Amino acid sequence: MPSGSSQSTLPRTPVLARILGALAAIVFASCLSGCGAINRVPTLEEQAKSAWSEVQNQYQRRADLIPNLVETVKGYAQQEKDVLTGVVEARAKATSVKVDAGTISDPQKFKEFQDAQNQLSGALGRLLVTVERYPDLKSNQNFLALQSQLEGTENRIAVSRRDYIQAVQAYNTEVRTIPGRWIAAWFYPEAKPMETFTATPNAERPPNVKF
Numbered sequence: 001m002p003s004g005s006s007q008s009t010l011p012r013t014p015v016l017a018r019i020l021g022a023l024a025a026i027v028f029a030s031c032l033s034g035c036g037a038i039n040r041v042p043t044l045e046e047q048a049k050s051a052w053s054e055v056q057n058q059y060q061r062r063a064d065l066i067p068n069l070v071e072t073v074k075g076y077a078q079q080e081k082d083v084l085t086g087v088v089e090a091r092a093k094a095t096s097v098k099v100d101a102g103t104i105s106d107p108q109k110f111k112e113f114q115d116a117q118n119q120l121s122g123a124l125g126r127l128l129v130t131v132e133r134y135p136d137l138k139s140n141q142n143f144l145a146l147q148s149q150l151e152g153t154e155n156r157i158a159v160s161r162r163d164y165i166q167a168v169q170a171y172n173t174e175v176r177t178i179p180g181r182w183i184a185a186w187f188y189p190e191a192k193p194m195e196t197f198t199a200t201p202n203a204e205r206p207p208n209v210k211f
Contacts, residue, residue, distance in 0.1 A: 041184050041191055044171040048194055049101035051164040058157045059094070059117055065153060066091050066124070069146045073127065076137035083123075083130050090116075090123035110195035124150075161197055168196045 070084055077084075099106075099113040137143055172193045174180035184191040 037179065038183055038187060041171075041174055041180055041188050044167070044174050045188075045191060048164070048167040048171045049104075051160070051167040052101050052104055054160045055157070055164050056099075058153060058160045062150070062153045062157065063091055063095050063120075065146060065150055066120075069127075069143075069150065072140065072143045072146060073131065073134075073137060076134050076140070077130065080127075080130050083127050086123040087120075087127050090120040094120040104194050105192040107195055114197060165196050168194045172196075 066087060070087055073080070074084055094116040097109075097113050097116045099109050103109050131137055131143075175184045175191050175193060
């Protein structure tokens with residue numbers, strides 16, 4: 001009886017294992033928190049989302065310039081109807097595709113956004129080439145101002161895309177490698193790798209809008 005009574009007071013093996021596991025997790029989390037590792041995943045995630053917001057801002061800035069550009073060109077080159085229509089339609093499509101910071105881990109949605117922006121870039125490039133045939137338009141002050149703003153915006157787009165790519169690379173590396181992968185699995189299970197831009201022809205430099 002005494003021996004049986006003594007055994008009944010000992011913790012059962014599964015319970016003991018859970019207790020030890022919980023204690024180990026607490027100690028490990030404390031160590032990680034002390035060195036800042038436990039906060040690295042959300043920190044890098046927020047940096048990538050912030051960089052993505054800037055990409056969207058610059059693309060929106062370009063979209064806002066296009067209506068005035070189209071109207072200015074139309075005043076001098078109404079016969080270029082197909083080119084002008086192509087720009088208007090491409091802009092409408094580009095502005096209708098939305099990819100916010102919460103969905104940039106969706107490959108399909110991100111591809112739709114990139115494809116739409118690439119199509120707008122192509123249509124805009126064709127419009128600017130068309131302008132070469134109209135010297136009076138090229139010297140128009142309103143057009144020159146829009147040209148300058150557009151050039152600056154294209155440069156900002158290139159910079160913001162570069163910053164976003166770098167931020168996503170750092171974040172994706174963290175959630176795919178150890179110990180970041182473990183930390184994400186334990187503390188941030190919703191953290192998923194993010195999508196980034198794929199290379200397109202002449203993507204290493206912004207479109208040339210100078211004349």
